[in-house]
Structure formats: structure tokens, C-alpha cells
Amino acid sequence: MSVSIAITSHDSSQQHRAEELAQRLALPAVTDGADFDFLLTYTEARLELRKTNSKTGGVYADFVSGKVAHRFRYGGGRGQLIAKAVGLKSGNTPSVLDLTAGLGRDGFVLASLGCEVTMVERSPIVAALLRDGLERAATVSEIAEVMGRISLLEQEGANYMQSLSEEERPDICYLDPMYPHSKKSALPGKEMMLFREVVGEDQDTEELLEAAMVAARRRVVVKRPRKALPLGHQEPDFQITGKSTRYDIYLSAQDT
Numbered sequence: 001m002s003v004s005i006a007i008t009s010h011d012s013s014q015q016h017r018a019e020e021l022a023q024r025l026a027l028p029a030v031t032d033g034a035d036f037d038f039l040l041t042y043t044e045a046r047l048e049l050r051k052t053n054s055k056t057g058g059v060y061a062d063f064v065s066g067k068v069a070h071r072f073r074y075g076g077g078r079g080q081l082i083a084k085a086v087g088l089k090s091g092n093t094p095s096v097l098d099l100t101a102g103l104g105r106d107g108f109v110l111a112s113l114g115c116e117v118t119m120v121e122r123s124p125i126v127a128a129l130l131r132d133g134l135e136r137a138a139t140v141s142e143i144a145e146v147m148g149r150i151s152l153l154e155q156e157g158a159n160y161m162q163s164l165s166e167e168e169r170p171d172i173c174y175l176d177p178m179y180p181h182s183k184k185s186a187l188p189g190k191e192m193m194l195f196r197e198v199v200g201e202d203q204d205t206e207e208l209l210e211a212a213m214v215a216a217r218r219r220v221v222v223k224r225p226r227k228a229l230p231l232g233h234q235e236p237d238f239q240i241t242g243k244s245t246r247y248d249i250y251l252s253a254q255d256t
């Protein structure tokens with residue numbers, strides 16, 4: 001990572017949290033972040049990633065308000081494309097290993113539909129944002145039940161899969177990588193820009209797909225921009241296509 005990042009807090013009540021996080025991520029905790037490219041900032045409300053000297057607002061995980069929460073309250077339930085992609089049917093609620101958790105929106109949608117979701121995120125910075133969002137959501141009674149079905153691991157997905165015993169294998173492996181050179185990422189613009197600079201591109205997703213095919217009991221689901229080629233040029237068993245997003249589904253022998 002070639003960018004410089006520091007941890008700050010907006011007010012003194014958050015200072016100890018900033019220092020704790022700085023220690024965990026081995027980054028400096030500062031009061032004046034002007035010399036750094038990016039700041040992870042504790043505001044009164046949440047942890048945000050911000051680009052210094054930029055008008056672009058902060059990026060954060062949010063399950064309580066905004067689009068994800070709206071979808072939770074008023075969304076299309078099991079009729080949603082992502083639900084069809086993982087094979088959700090009545091009487092069939094698979095366990096999901098979300099290998100590219102990011103800010104957790106997809107994993108949250110699946111957990112809100114009843115799936116037990118293990119989120120895996122390898123970037124310590126993104127994992128910190130996600131953990132903050134999950135912790136805040138867990139205090140909201142309406143959402144706490146969903147949070148009970150989510151666990152977060154800060155780890156490299158392929159390594160995690162190697163450690164799984166036969167009994168621990170998930171029904172579904174879910175991948176939503178950042179696409180190299182893509183102008184068509186499914187991520188919102190601001191988030192894509194910040195993630196590209198701070199996290200870099202996901203260059204190893206073909207290997208992750210290979211490992212996921214071995215780990216998943218039932219199927220691997222890969223989220224792609226609608227017109228993108230399949231990951232690693234591996235033709236899926238079938239696709240579910242929406243307006244801008246497509247899900248490529250690779251079935252395990254058991255699910256065919």
C-alpha cells in the first residue's frame with residue numbers, strides 16, 4: 001500500500017477508540033491529519049474512511065439507515081436476485097461464506113433473509129469499518145436478530161478455506177471482487193475510488209474462485225458487472241442477470 005493513513009477522532013470522547021484502533025492497525029493516531037492521504041476518523045456517529053483534502057464524503061458501513069436498511073425494511077425478500085442466486089427457497093436457507101465481505105451489504109442482505117453468514121475480509125482497514133458498522137447495528141433491536149447470524153473474520157479468504165474441516169464447509173461461497181480496470185464496478189463511485197487507492201485491486205480472484213469451488217458444498221456465486229466476462233473465463237452453470245449486475249452460479253455436484 002503506497003498511501004499514508006492515520007487514525008483521528010472528532011472529539012475527545014472517541015480519543016481512546018482511535019488510539020486502540022491505531023495500535024491494532026499499527027498506524028499513527030493523530031490530531032491533525034493534514035499530512036496523510038487518508039484518515040480513518042471516529043466521528044460521533046461512526047468510523048469513516050476519508051480522503052484528506054477531498055470534498056468526497058467519508059465511506060462507512062451502515063446497516064441502520066440508508067440504502068441497505070431501506071432494502072431490509074421494504075425490500076423484495078426472497079424474490080431478490082441475490083436470494084435466487086444463492087438458491088434460497090422456503091425450507092432451504094443455506095449457510096454462506098462471504099469471501100469478499102467489503103462493507104458487508106450483500107452479506108447483510110443474505111443474513112436478513114435467514115442465512116448464517118460468515119464474512120471474511122482481508123483488508124484490516126475495511127474490516128475495521130465493517131466491524132464498526134456491525135457493532136452499531138447490533139445495538140438496534142430491529143436488526144440485532146440479523147446480526148446474530150453474522151460473524152466477521154479478518155483474514156485472507158483462501159487461507160480461511162484451507163483451515164475448514166469437512167463439517168465446517170459452507171453451503172455457498174459468495175464472491176464480489178473488485179474488478180481490475182473496471183469502469184463498471186458494482187460498488188458506488190466514491191467507495192470504489194477510495195477502495196482502489198487504499199485496498200488495491202483484487203488480482204487473485206481466479207485462485208479464490210478455484211478454492212471456493214472445492215470448499216462450497218452446494219454452489220459458488222460470483223457477482224459481476226452485467227456485461228463482464230465470467231471470472232477466469234470459467235463459464236458458470238447458469239447466470240441471473242439484473243440491470244447492472246449479474247450473478248454467475250457454479251454448482252457443486254450435490255446441487256446439480
Ligand SMILES: C[S@@+](CC[C@H](N)C(=O)[O-])C[C@H]1O[C@@H](n2cnc3c(N)ncnc32)[C@H](O)[C@@H]1O
Nearest residue numbers: 100101102103104105106121122123156157176
Ligand atoms: C467489491 S468489495 C465487496 C463489497 C461487498 N460485497 C458489499 O456488499 O459491501 C471486495 C472486498 O473483498 C475483499 N477481498 C478481496 N479478495 C479477498 C480475499 N481473497 N480474502 C478476503 N477478502 C478479500 C477486498 O479487500 C474488498 O474489501
